Amino acid sequence: MSDNPRYGTKQPFALHGLHVMRLSGRDAVAFAQAQFMNDVTALAPGYWQWNGWLDPKGRVQALFQLLRIDAETLLAVTASPVDVLAPALRRFVFRSKVAIDLPDLPVAGVFARGREAADDRIASEGDVLELDLSGDAGERTLLLGVEAPADPAAEQEWSVLDLRHGWPGIPDAHLDAWTPQQLSLQRFAAFSVRKGCYPGQEIVARTHFLGRAKREAVLFELVHGELPDGPLHGPEGATATPMARAGNWCLAVASCERPSGDWTSGNAVLVERPLADGRAKAGTSVS
Numbered sequence: 001m002s003d004n005p006r007y008g009t010k011q012p013f014a015l016h017g018l019h020v021m022r023l024s025g026r027d028a029v030a031f032a033q034a035q036f037m038n039d040v041t042a043l044a045p046g047y048w049q050w051n052g053w054l055d056p057k058g059r060v061q062a063l064f065q066l067l068r069i070d071a072e073t074l075l076a077v078t079a080s081p082v083d084v085l086a087p088a089l090r091r092f093v094f095r096s097k098v099a100i101d102l103p104d105l106p107v108a109g110v111f112a113r114g115r116e117a118a119d120d121r122i123a124s125e126g127d128v129l130e131l132d133l134s135g136d137a138g139e140r141t142l143l144l145g146v147e148a149p150a151d152p153a154a155e156q157e158w159s160v161l162d163l164r165h166g167w168p169g170i171p172d173a174h175l176d177a178w179t180p181q182q183l184s185l186q187r188f189a190a191f192s193v194r195k196g197c198y199p200g201q202e203i204v205a206r207t208h209f210l211g212r213a214k215r216e217a218v219l220f221e222l223v224h225g226e227l228p229d230g231p232l233h234g235p236e237g238a239t240a241t242p243m244a245r246a247g248n249w250c251l252a253v254a255s256c257e258r259p260s261g262d263w264t265s266g267n268a269v270l271v272e273r274p275l276a277d278g279r280a281k282a283g284t285s286v287s
Helices: 028-035 082-090 152-165 201-210
Strands: 019-024 047-054 060-070 073-078 099-101 107-110 123-125 128-132 141-144 215-224 239-246 249-255 263-265 268-273
Touching (some): 019 028, 060 128, 073 141, 152 239, 152 249
Antiparallel strands (some): 019 099, 107 141
C-alpha cells in the first residue's frame, strides 16, 4: 500500500491512537439514531459524518467519524477508549438486533488527498476504506484496513491538524466536561437539534434555540515555555481551560467574549490563532 501511486510521494503511517468500533445488524442504524448526536438516518450507504455520544446532561463522552457501510453496518473511528465505549453502549441494546464489536481493522493516515474519496463520500479499494479529511490547513486521507509503519512525528502532526481545524477528538483529550456547543462542534455539523430524542438532546436543543453558548473552543499556539496542564490566564482576568493538546498547539474552552492579547500559564506564553475551515461535510448542517 505504501507504494501506491495514488498518494504520489507521500507514505501512509499508522495512527495508533485511533480505533474502530462496529455496529451491525437489522437495528444498527435505529440504535445509532437513538444514541448518537447526529442524524444517522440521513446518512446514505457509502458516506460518513462527524458524530458523537453524549451523557444525559449533554456532555460529550466520545467523538468519531461515523461511516455507513451498508443498510446494516456502521463503523465509528474514534480516539476514545473503545474498550470502555463499546461496553457502555451495549448496556442500551436491550432487545435491539444490533451487535457492537471491535474489528481488527488498522487505522492509518497519509498527508495527501485520495483520488476517489472526496468530501463525505467513502472510497473503497479492496478491503481498504478511504475518508477525505482535508481542510484549509492541509490535505490528508484517513485509511481503514491499511497496515502502515509507525511514525510518531507524523502521528503528532495529524493530531495538530485536527486541533488547527477545531476538532478535539484526538487521543487523551478531556471532553466529558463540555457540551457540543462549548466545543464548537456546530462547525462540523456534528450534531442535530431536530432529529428526535437521544441522550443530552434536550440540553443541546435548548442551547441552540434559546441562545448561543457562552463558551466556545479556542485555538492557542505555544510561543514560549511548555504547554501547561492547568488553566490559561488571559488579559483582564480571562481564563481558558485546555481540553486537547498536540505539539505546540492546544484547544481550550473560553468565553465567547474575551479580550485580545497573550495568554500565560506558569512560564508558558500562548497566542490565540484562528481556526481553519474546510472540515464540515457537504450536505450536512446542524438541524
